[in-house]
Amino acid sequence: MTMLLEARDLTHVYTIRQGLLGRPAPLRALDNVSLSIKRGEILGIVGESGCGKSTLARILLGLETPTSGTVLLEGRPVGDYPRRERALAVQPVFQDPYGSLNPSMSVEELIALPLHVHGIGSRAERQKRTATMADQVGLPRRALAARPGELSGGQRQRVAIARALVAGPRLVICDEPTSALDVSVQAQILNLLLDLRAEHDVAMLFISHNLSVIEHMADRMMVMYLGRVVETGPTRAIFARPHHPYTTVLRDAVFSPQDDGGVPDLGLRGNFPNAMDVPSGCVFHPRCASAQPNCSTVEPMLKTHGEDERASACHYPLIAG
Amino acid sequence: MLLDVHDLHVTLPDQGRKLRAVRGVDLSVAAGETLCLVGESGCGKSMTALALMGLLPRRAERRAARLQLGETDLGSLSDGAMSALRGRRMSMIFQEPMTALNPVFTIGDQLCSVYRRHTNASGAAARARAIEVLESVGLTNAALRMRQYPHQLSGGLRQRVLIAMALICEPELMICDEPTTALDVTTQAQILHILKEAQAARNMGMIFITHDLGVVARIADRVAVMYAGRVVEEGTREAVLRQPAHPYTRGLIASVPKPGGGEPGQTRLASIAGNVPAFHQEDARCPFLSRCLHRMDVCATTPPPVRQAPAAQRFACHLLPGWTENRTGVEGRA
Numbered sequence: 001m002t003m004l005l006e007a008r009d010l011t012h013v014y015t016i017r018q019g020l021l022g023r024p025a026p027l028r029a030l031d032n033v034s035l036s037i038k039r040g041e042i043l044g045i046v047g048e049s050g051c052g053k054s055t056l057a058r059i060l061l062g063l064e065t066p067t068s069g070t071v072l073l074e075g076r077p078v079g080d081y082p083r084r085e086r087a088l089a090v091q092p093v094f095q096d097p098y099g100s101l102n103p104s105m106s107v108e109e110l111i112a113l114p115l116h117v118h119g120i121g122s123r124a125e126r127q128k129r130t131a132t133m134a135d136q137v138g139l140p141r142r143a144l145a146a147r148p149g150e151l152s153g154g155q156r157q158r159v160a161i162a163r164a165l166v167a168g169p170r171l172v173i174c175d176e177p178t179s180a181l182d183v184s185v186q187a188q189i190l191n192l193l194l195d196l197r198a199e200h201d202v203a204m205l206f207i208s209h210n211l212s213v214i215e216h217m218a219d220r221m222m223v224m225y226l227g228r229v230v231e232t233g234p235t236r237a238i239f240a241r242p243h244h245p246y247t248t249v250l251r252d253a254v255f256s257p258q259d260d261g262g263v264p265d266l267g268l269r270g271n272f273p274n275a276m277d278v279p280s281g282c283v284f285h286p287r288c289a290s291a292q293p294n295c296s297t298v299e300p301m302l303k304t305h306g307e308d309e310r311a312s313a314c315h316y317p318l319i320a321g
Numbered sequence: 322m323l324l325d326v327h328d329l330h331v332t333l334p335d336q337g338r339k340l341r342a343v344r345g346v347d348l349s350v351a352a353g354e355t356l357c358l359v360g361e362s363g364c365g366k367s368m369t370a371l372a373l374m375g376l377l378p379r380r381a382e383r384r385a386a387r388l389q390l391g392e393t394d395l396g397s398l399s400d401g402a403m404s405a406l407r408g409r410r411m412s413m414i415f416q417e418p419m420t421a422l423n424p425v426f427t428i429g430d431q432l433c434s435v436y437r438r439h440t441n442a443s444g445a446a447a448r449a450r451a452i453e454v455l456e457s458v459g460l461t462n463a464a465l466r467m468r469q470y471p472h473q474l475s476g477g478l479r480q481r482v483l484i485a486m487a488l489i490c491e492p493e494l495m496i497c498d499e500p501t502t503a504l505d506v507t508t509q510a511q512i513l514h515i516l517k518e519a520q521a522a523r524n525m526g527m528i529f530i531t532h533d534l535g536v537v538a539r540i541a542d543r544v545a546v547m548y549a550g551r552v553v554e555e556g557t558r559e560a561v562l563r564q565p566a567h568p569y570t571r572g573l574i575a576s577v578p579k580p581g582g583g584e585p586g587q588t589r590l591a592s593i594a595g596n597v598p599a600f601h602q603e604d605a606r607c608p609f610l611s612r613c614l615h616r617m618d619v620c621a622t623t624p625p626p627v628r629q630a631p632a633a634q635r636f637a638c639h640l641l642p643g644w645t646e647n648r649t650g651v652e653g654r655a
Contacts, residue, residue, distance in 0.1 A: 042586050048505035152596050153362075182361035182532060187576035187592035194586065209506060212535075216578035219586045235585040253506040255535030257562050257574050263513040263539050272475065272508070 002075040003036040004203050005060065005090075005171055010034070010069035012055055012227075016276065027275055029055040030066070031227045037171065040201040044218025044235060046211055046250065050275050052227040053207045057175045060205065062086050074170075088118055091164035095176035097156030101148040107134070107159050108144040114167040129166060136199070137162040137192055154185035158192070165196060173205045178213065190217060211254045215239055220309075223247050226275060226283045229302055233310030243305060243312035243319060245288050282315065290316055323526040324350040324373070324494055327387035331368050334380050340600040342368040342381075344550040350494065350526040355517075357537045357558075358530045359573075360547035363597050366530045369547070370496045373528075374413050375403040390494065409439040412487035416499040418479035422471040428455075428482050429467030436489045454485045457522075458515050477508035481515065488519055494526040501536070513540055534577055538562055546570050549598055549608035556634020566630035567638050568613050569593070607639065615640060 012030040017023070030052045037043045045053050058064040060071060062078060071078040073089060081089075091114070094100045101110055112130045115121060121129060134144055137158040148156055157177060164172050174193070178186040190213070197204060206217050214221055215235055223231040223244065231244040242248045249266050267289035273279055279286050285295040295315055302313040331343035343365045350356045358366045372383050375395070388396040390411060398406065415421045423431060432451035436442060442450065448467070455463040458481045471479055480500060487495055497516065501509035517540060520527050529540060537544055537558065544561040546554040546569065554567040565571045575591035582588065595612040602608065607620040617639060625637045636642075 048507060154596070183534070184361060184573060184576045184593035187578075187590040188594075190578070191589050191592060194589065197586075211506070212578045212580055215580065215585055216582070216588065216590070217586055239581070249507060251580075253510045254580070255533070255539050256580055257534035257538050257577055258579065259535060259538040261539075263510060263517055265514065266507055266510050268507055268511070271477065272505070 003072070004039045004041075004074060005035075005037045005205075006072040006075075007033065007035050007056075007060065008070050008072070010056070010059060010066045010071070012052075012059060012064070013067045018276070025276055028227050028278065029275075030059070033069075033224075033227070033229055035222060035229075035232075037203050037205060039170070040197065040203055041220065042197065042204045042206055042218045044214035044221035045205065045207045045224060046209065046214045046221060047224035048209055048250075048272065050226065050272065051224040053224055054175055055227075056224075057092070057173050057205070057207055061090060061092050061173055084118060087114075088167055089169055090171045090173065091167070091169040093157070093160050093164050093172060093174045093177045095179050097153055097160050097180070098148075100160055101156060103148050105147070106144065107139065107146050107148070107151070110148070110159055111144075111162045111166055114163060118167055120167060130162075133162045133166045136196065137165075138188070152185075153181055154188060157181060157185075157189055161189070161192065161196070165200065165202065168200070169202060171203045171205065173207075175207045176209065177206075179208070179210070186213075193217070211250050212256065223250065226273065226278060228283060228313065230284065230314070231310075231312040232302070233307070237307065237310055241318070243310070243317040244284075244314045245290055245318065246284050247312075248318065282313070290318075292316060322349045322389075323352045323354075323391060324348065324528075325387055325389040326373070326385060329369065329372060329385040329388065330383070331365070331372050331377060332382045333378065335600075338601055342550055342600060343372060344604065346547075346550075346552050347555075348528075348545060348552070350528060352493065352526050353520070353524040354542045355520065355527045355529055355540055357541035357544045358528060358547060359532065359534065359537055359544060361532055361573075361597065363600075364547040365550040366547050367498055368550075370413065370498050370528065370530055374407060374411065374496060375400070376407075376413075405439070408435055408487075408492070409490045410492055411494040411496065412490070412492045413496040413498065414480070414483045414487050414500050416502050418476065418483045418503075419471060421483055422479060424471055426470075427467065428469055428471065428474075432467070432482075432486055432489060435486055439490050450489060451485070454489050455482070458485045458488070458519065459511075460485070476504055477512065480504065480508075480512055484512070484515060484519065488523075491523060492525065494528070495520070496528045496530070498530045499532070500529075502531070502533070509536075516540075534562065534574060546573070549602075550600070551608065551637065552635075553609070553638070554630075554634060554636040556630070556632065560630070560632035560634040564630070564632040566628075566632070566634060566636040566640075566642065566644075567609075568615050568640070569609050570636075572612075572614075607637075615644075615646075 010030050010033045014027045015024045016027050047053050059066050112126050115126045139158050178189050208214050218235045221235045222229050225246050231247045269287050281296040282300050285291040300313045300315045302311045304311050305317045326348040329346040333340040360366050371377050433447040436447045452463045501512050541558040545552045548569050554570045572593040593612050607625045610620050619639050625639050627637050628642050630642045
């Protein structure tokens with residue numbers, strides 16, 4: 001079966017000039033990242049600022065062309081798609097529901113916009129579809145006439161989700177969709193996304209810095225660090241036993257209300273490295289509590305360690321025995 | 322008691338109407354204790370902190386039956402006296418360290434100016450003190466950092482500089498307003514670690530404002546949950562997080578995704594329907610009424626009484642202490 005979306009060996013290099021007279025230097029935002037998403041699947045991507053997760057989202061949305069590597073949408077290179085056709089298949093939901101909605105349009109116009117752009121249906125059909133979509137995301141009918149400025153953050157995110165889904169995309173790329181929301185509203189939006197997935201069989205790439213949100217949402221997940229994938233596999237299996245030391249650190253850094261016992265020492269050494277000056281060997285080695293001498297010279301490849309569908313990039317994966 | 326606040330109100334004028342941002346808050350903090358002030362956007366937690374610091378917007382009105390820091394009555398202090406006390410006996414750190422630091426002065430200049438404002442230390446003594454306090458918050462190369470500008474530091478390092486600035490005069494009370502919300506999770510853990518160490522070393526009281534109940538579980542001694550300008554539940558960390566009594570607190574805790582909580586991608590979270598009420602609403606009813614799963618007729622007509630729950634925390638609700646949810650509904654309705 002062909003994958004809905006497949007990305008192979010994506011590398012993306014930005015050229016950054018440091019200071020007014022500085023010489024341009026390369027910044028590898030993505031280094032050999034591959035991923036695949038099945039129809040109706042949620043793939044979670046977790047990592048901290050500077051790990052490349054937003055660059056990845058921009059490339060998959062077609063907003064950026066990777067320096068090298070290919071993206072296949074239903075087996076066909078994404079570059080071969082006309083822009084509109086690609087937009088019909090892949091839609092975004094961004095973190096900031098304030099910045100991503102045109103403030104001068106009404107909620108109804110905003111949700112209906114993709115239908116207009118793609119010339120879907122008659123005027124009456126578009127109106128009906130917009131109203132149904134608004135119902136599905138839990139927006140009251142009276143909100144349709146409102147401007148985004150009159151809505152709460154949670155309601156704006158509902159508008160963004162309705163707009164993303166109204167034209168029936170096969171993949172929605174959600175970049176930190178709940179990070180700007182209160183927890184009770186976050187719960188509403190996460191529930192909504194899961195309901196919509198069940199109803200429309202739409203696949204999602206779900207990007208978050210919050211590992212517990214990823215654990216809640218994603219069927220499979222990928223952990224990124226400095227532009228590289230350090231661990232990938234089924235969410236359940238990774239949480240049961242992370243193989244990469246960085247995954248363990250991320251897991252231990254997420255606190256839950258049921259926790260106890262003070263702030264844990266994560267065993268992280270040093271500070272987050274400068275992305276312009278990436279460490280040699282394993283990029284995580286200067287911070288890793290279990291680093292050995294060869295970690296600073298030999299870069300570990302992403303490979304499986306006994307369990308199918310799982311892989312990690314570590315010379316000394318945390319595997320029992 | 323280090324800080325003792327009783328019946329604090331903050332009112333902001335708004336086009337002829339009054340926004341009642343804080344409505345009768347009682348708080349206390351002992352030396353060495355961490356009180357977490359928890360709630361969602363607009364619940365009044367930041368306004369409460371600014372009211373304590375005397376940093377409210379100019380048009381805002383503050384009144385309180387009692388506002389004591391140690392032996393000092395904060396309510397009766399002049400602006401000048403308050404300004405002399407701020408940064409020396411109580412200090413505050415904010416969510417966004419970039420906006421709290423001045424971009425055109427070096428880290429060293431900013432730290433020394435705070436110290437010299439409150440002491441008659443020489444320039445050299447202030448520099449020595451600044452380096453000492455930077456090192457105490459885990460900044461390596463403190464002498465180099467002193468010469469750098471805020472934009473040359475990462476978010477985590479900037480937040481350490483702000484903590485150093487807040488600690489430089491050894492305050493009795495430190496107020497932290499969401500200091501780790503803008504940071505990565507691993508940096509958050511490091512900053513919380515530094516704050517708790519600094520607190521223990523000085524036996525300092527701390528008010529920590531956050532919306533993150535996971536952080537509360539890790540650092541709080543006591544917790545006050547705020548909703549619509551009021552404290553709706555207040556007690557020890559164990560009581561409030563393990564045996565929450567107010568329906569809002571229960572809802573908040575249930576809406577956080579739990580580690581190991583069900584099949585990924587298949588489990589629904591409990592959520593609190595609706596949104597927070599408007600600031601103009603009067604006190605004649607329970608502010609949580611429209612979102613509460615357990616509302617009764619009395620909730621619409623009478624403000625909720627403050628009751629003592631079985632685990633000894635206070636909560637403001639018409640439900641009886643020890644109310645329970647079961648399959649057929651709620652037991653313990655008044």
